[in-house]
Amino acid sequence: MYTTQLLINDKWVDASDGATGETINPATGAVIGTFAEATSTDVDEVVTSARVGFESDAWQGMSPDMRGRLLWRVAELIEANAEELAALETLDQGQPTSVSTNLSVPLAAQVFRYYAGFTTKIEGKVSPVSIPNQLTYQQRVPLGVAGLITPWNFPLDIAAWKLAPALATGNAAILKPAEQTPLSTARLVELCREAGVPAGVVSLLTGGAEVGRALVAHSGVDKISFTGSTAVGQEIVKTVSRDLKRVGLELGGKAPSIVCDDADIDAAVAGNLQGALFNTGQACGAFTRFFVHRKKVDEFTSKIASAADSLRIGPGQDPETVVGPLVSEEHLERVAAYVKSGSDEGAQLVTGGGRVMGSLEKGYFFRPTVFTGVTDAMTIAREEIFGPVLSIMPFDDMDEAISRANNTDYGLVAVVWTKDLATAHTLPRQIHAGTVFVNQLPLIDPGAPWGGLGLSGWGRELGAYSIDEYTETKSVFINLG
Template identity: 80%
Template sequence: MYATQLLIGDQWVDSSDGGTNETFNPANGELIGFFAEATTADVDAAVAAARAGFESDAWQSMSPDAKGRLLWRIADLIDRNAVELAALETLDQGQPTTVSTAISVPLAAQVFRYYAGYATKLEGKLSPVSIPRQLTYQRRTPLGVCGLITPWNFPLDIAAWKLAPALATGNAVILKPAEQTPLSTVRLVEICREAGVPNGVVNLITGGPQVGKALVGHRGVDCISFTGSTAVGQEIARTSATDLKRIGLELGGKAPSIICADADIDAAVQGNLKGALFNTGQACGAFTRFFVPRSKVDEFTSKISAAADALKIGHGYDPETILGPLVSEEHLNRVASYVASGKEQGAQLVSGGERVGGELQNGYFFRPTVFTEVTDKMKIAREEIFGPVLSIMPYDDIDEAITRANSTDYGLVAAIWTKDLVTAHSLPQRIKAGTVFVNQLPLIDPGAPWGGVGLSGLGRELGSYSIDEFTEPQSVFINLD
């Protein structure tokens, strides 16, 4: 049984009122641990500790090279503790070990090493101004105290995406993981301490939505980086407008996948199945709307539904499991309600559409669900489901498919399946999305930006773009007279 505390400054402490909350194993519904439920007073203390850590001589005087080596040590410790971290992700979030072991943990370490290199490359520039006898240059300065609020679907990775560039650029942070999945983030913060991060530079608060609201509304916080639902992101934007703090928002998605007439149908079936059901569909970049030429709808539907039915559903620690549980009973009910709405609005259910029973009945398992004859106005075609639900939508010509794919409030990712090189290069520029994948899964790499347009968010993470998210340019004018 796990029992975790808050990290405020250099002290691991209980909540100031002794409050705790519970976290459960989504594969069987069993209680696996308790975590401290932070209070407003705890948030105040964490902000004060972060400010002190940011301004401390230990952090301000640390050289870029030393910062880089610090981040590299964190990456090495992630690798050293990989088995434990992967087990925590599988236990607390439900990720199959094929995801937690082969993707989540290695990617977290890779992100820290990527930004370790950036610590020595935060360059400014010299500006040729028209004022006589002036030397004018710009330098990047850290924002100060950054609140990092992470979601429950990829707790370790998204914490790394935010934490690594924030530290590389010299900020102090307060990490707030989702209340459903705090365990791997707590362990990551322990690793940061072990690596030698100075006191107060990394702080941890855990708890529910009220804790996040207190962090967002705090006047001592200079920046909020949030990944989660669009509704919460909109609330963060409204709250942050009060003091105009910097915000970065990576929100929901409703990714279209356009299967062109010349596409290899078998490759498109396998690629779209994996792209839709990665982490049981609990990914903002999951493919969800499948635009298929009307002449190939029957073939595509029969093949993808048969392939979905054949996937192994089970506990994440089973190495043969492809589909693990949804994260909670609440979320399972939400997914089920979307499936019910699809039926009510006239979509044709081809396969799945129900909770898994039998020996898995105590877990939050839901069968992969395929609908066809889905229209653009149906709820399952418009709203983010965040689960294993696939909507197949016939089209008659490619211009129609593009228009319908863009007919959404979201714009995070999209996919195109084609064997034609001209199509592969010409269609992405017509699609409203932060990232377009051609003939492949929704892959993520530290070197490429990640983020969306519209209700999918503001700003970009990863690549050099995260450096922009966590720094402010400062101009310096030197009078040479």
């Protein structure tokens, strides 16, 4: 059994009222640990501690070079503890070992190294003002205390790509992981302490939605970075309107995949299957709406349904597993309700469609599900399911495909499959999405921005753009007369 506490002012403590919550192994339904369920008093204390940490000489007096070395040291510690972190991610979240070992942990280390290089490159500029005898320049300064609220689908990675730029720019950070998956984030915070991050600069709050609401509403927090559902993101915007704190939101998605008539169908089937079922479809960038040229739709449907039906389903610890469990019983019921709505609204179920029973029935396993006969108005075509559900829809010409792909309130990710170079370069400009992939999976790299349009959120994470998300511009006027 794992036990995690709150980190407040560099001390691990229980919740002020002693309350705890349980975290579950989604592959078995068994309790694997407890976490401190923070109270509003704990939130007040952690914000006060973070403010002291932010303003401390140990942090504000640290040179950019030393801050970069600190982030680099965190990356080294992530790699040194890679096996443990991957095991925690698989145990707590359910993702296959191939994902946690080969993607989640390496990417987290890579993100810290990337932002370690930015600490010495946060530059301002001199402005040529027209006022006589003036030297006027701008600086990029940290915002202060940043509340970082992360989701349950990729706990370690998303914590890393919020925390690393927040620290690189000189902020103090309060991490609040999803209550379903606190374990890897708690371990990351321990590694930050081991690396030498000064007291109060990194803190940990655990608990449910009320803890997140208290953090968002707290007047001592200068920035909220949230990854999660669109509904919660909208609630956050309403809350922060009271004090106008800075906010960044990476929310839902309903990614279209356009398979052109000249596409390599076998490559499109393989890529779309991986893009749709990566982490059991529990990814905001997962491919979910498949617009396939009518000439190719029957071949595509037959091949992708057959391939989906053959995938190994099982616990993430099994190295042969391709499709792991959904994160919770509640989420499995949500996915099942969407699948039922698809059938009720007239879509044709090709394969899948239900919970895995037998030896896996205690876990939260759901079969990869493929629908045809889906219309743009159906619930499964409009709402984010966040599970292994694929909707296939034929199209006749590119104008139709683009219009239907853009017929959504979301705008996070899209993908195009084509052999034509002109299509590969011209089509992405016409698609309403923050990132468009061509002939590949929805990959993420620290050097490229990630974020969406519309109900997919505000702002960008990763790349140089995160520096702007965690800094403000300050102008200085000096009278030389």
